[in-house]
Amino acid sequence: MHASLPLITTFALAFVLALVFGYVAERLKSPPLVGYLFAGIAVGPYTWGPVADLWLASQLSEIGVMLLMFGVGLHFSVRDLLRVKWVAVPGAILQMTIATALGFVFAFYGLNWTVAGALVFGLSLSCASTVVLLKALELRGKLNSYDGQIAVGWLVVEDIATVVILVMLPPIAEILGISGSEPMGAQAILLKIVETLLRVVAFIALMLLVGRKLIPLGLQMVIKTGSRELFTLAVLACAIGIAFVASSIFEVSFALGAFFAGVVMQESKFAKRAAADSLSFQDAFAVLFFVGVGMMLDWHVLIEEPLTVLSVLLIIMVGKSIVAIVLVDTLRYPLHSSLTIGASLAQIGEFSYILAAQGISLKMVGSEMMSLIVAASILSIALNPCMFAAVDPFGKFLQKHFLWARKAALRENPHEEQKPAESEPPGQIVVQCNDHTTHRLALEFVRAGFPVVGIAADQSEAERLRTDQLSAVVGKVTDRATLAEANVDVAKAVVLSGLHFVDGSDAIEKIRELNQDVLIIVRTGSEEDRKHFDEETTANMVLMDDQMIAEYMTASVRERCASRIIIAQ
Known part of the structure; x- marks a missing residue:
């Protein structure tokens, strides 16, 4: 590696190989995340060829952790969680507890690890990857289904619980005497726990009471400058700066600080723009x-300890899935919900790495655990699509051989609050409603006598549409399931708005697959995108905001002038 340019070399190796391996993984119908992990293996110290700077990569990974947690907080919705609280909250807590116990027993008795090491190992196996789950549900069109909402709500609870665990690991390490001091007594343990909780409460209170007012105010001041670059910089400064302050002053984790930065910003009116502007940075880091x-990952572990890796994989893919299926079935949910949740949890990802890394940094466990966790994670993520593919066949097998499965398949969701979207008669207009302009456009179509279905990005926007007596579905226009739910196959017209060319062309292609003859109207904000849509897609009309305003003003002036000429005559 070029000794004088370690940062540039690390970036170059990471991004180029991540692109190559990520592309291969995507073509093999696996999440790109698997490819990124293999890219890391390729430039790691345990393989031949160029080696990136591991210390520098770990520092960049910390920024990745901050932005990942910021993204979790930015998309955190109490309303969505409450919709599935009856199964997500008790299910996630019990499942994490049992999974931790399974991992602890295996590490303590099977691997002869210490209590601290076995505890960190069990905790690392207990939480699934939100990133992997969202990708899996989106690929199968289940992201906005009730089962998908349960799975996402379940993992939100896991994410919150993991954030709390990350905060509590340092005092637990001191309690067990890991830092080199003697184990603490009962009074010292109590004081340490209270001290940690007070720091966390103080930080949360500061964020909710002060940050909730100051952050939107600061963003408002930046927006008035009219600079998109400054707004993006302000969002990143909030995410990383607050995480740094949380660690430096309150001695809580970067993860917790970034998470609450996202939570506070999510409640402001700038949440959507902040999410959009910071998305590319979140993805990159x-x-x-x-x-x-x-x-x-020391890949030698796959050769030297194949049975250990296989045992860990069985805990993740079989043990956790069985626990989840039993818990959801016990709560009287349908069989397909139980099996979907079981498949969703049959993997581990980003939080497992964060927990393992913190346990290693606190000297609670040796570095060899990371190789086990990463090896099992890569295998579980790669095999997770097979788990989802097996849901329907396995459900039919259970119904054929077991009476309880046949009864479970006939159950209704006991606490389902969200009703399916209203079905509109054939010939409706589908409008992607993502701002005030498209919302008003949908209302104008209704006043003109057209049936309208609005596609909303989130539940709050959908509720605003329904308040105005509009039918609404929640999802992305690039998601086939969302388009099908909006009855695009029988629509007269589809209006797309505010999409980048890549997403827009993807949406147009999927719309055409459902309805070859539908009129597709695209509203875009740049001349470059307008040319791309015109030349490279099958959109029928592509309009720019400036163009529409000019045409409207021209028509208004002509109408006004014509009326005056008539009066004068």
Whole structure:
């Protein structure tokens, strides 16, 4: 490696190999995350060829952790969680407890690890990857289904619980005497726990009471400058700066600080723009995070300890799935819900790496655990699509051989609150409603006598549409299931708005697959995108905001002038 340019070399190796391996993984119908991990293995110290700077990669990975947690907080919705609280909250807590116990027993008795090491190992196996789950549900069109909402709500609870665990690991390490001091007594343990909780409460209170007002105010001041670059910089400064302050002053984890930065910003009116502007940075540093994790894998563990890796994989893919299926079935949910949740949890990902890394940094466990965790994670993520593919066949097998499965398949969701979207008669207009303009456009179509279905990005926007007596579905226009739910196959017209060319062309292609003859109207904000849509897609009309305003003003002036000429005559 070029000794004088370690940062540039690390970036170059990470991004180029992540692109190559990520592309291969995508073509093999696996999440790109698997490819990023293999890219890390390729540039790690345990393989031949160029080696990236592991210390530098770990520092960049910390930024990846901050932005990942910021993204979790930015998309955290209490409303969505409450919708599935009856199964997600008790299910996630019990499942994490049992999975931790399974991992602890295996590590303590099977691997002869210490209590601290076995505890960190069990905790690392207990939480699934939100990134992997969202990708899996999106690929199968189940992201907005009730089962998908349960799975996402379940993992939100896991994410919150993991954030709390990350905060509590340092005092637990001191309690067990890991830092080199003697084990603490009962009074010292109590004081340490209270001290840690007070720091966390103080930080949360500061964020909710002060940050909730100051952050939107600061963003408002930046927006008034009219500079998109400054707004993006402000969002990143909030995410990374607050995480740094949380660690430096309150001695809580970067993860917790970044998470609450996202939570506070999510409640402001700038949440959507903040999410959109920071997404590319989140994706880029998330790639570096996974590459950094892959660099920590000593692939020799697959040869030297294949049975150990297989045992860990069985705990993740079989043990956790069975626990989840039993818990969801016990709560009287349908069989397909139980099996979907079981498949969703049959993998581990980003939080497992974060927990393992913190346990290693606190000297609670040796670095060899990271190789086990990463090896099992890569295998579980790669095999997770098979688990989802097996849901329907396995469900039919259970119904054929077991009476309880046949009864479970006939159950209704006991606490389902969200009703399916209203079905509109054939010939409706489908409008992607993502701002005030498209919302108003949908209302104008209704006033003109057209049936309208609005596609909303989130539940709050959908509720605003329904308040105005509009039918609404929640999802992305690039998701086939969302388009099908909006009855695009029988629509007269589809209006797309505010999409980048890549997403827009993907949406147009999927719309055409459902309805070859539908009129597709695209509203875009740049001349470059307008040319791309015109020349490279099958959109019928592509309009720019400036163009529409000019045409409207011209028509208004002509109408006004014509009326005056008539009066004068």
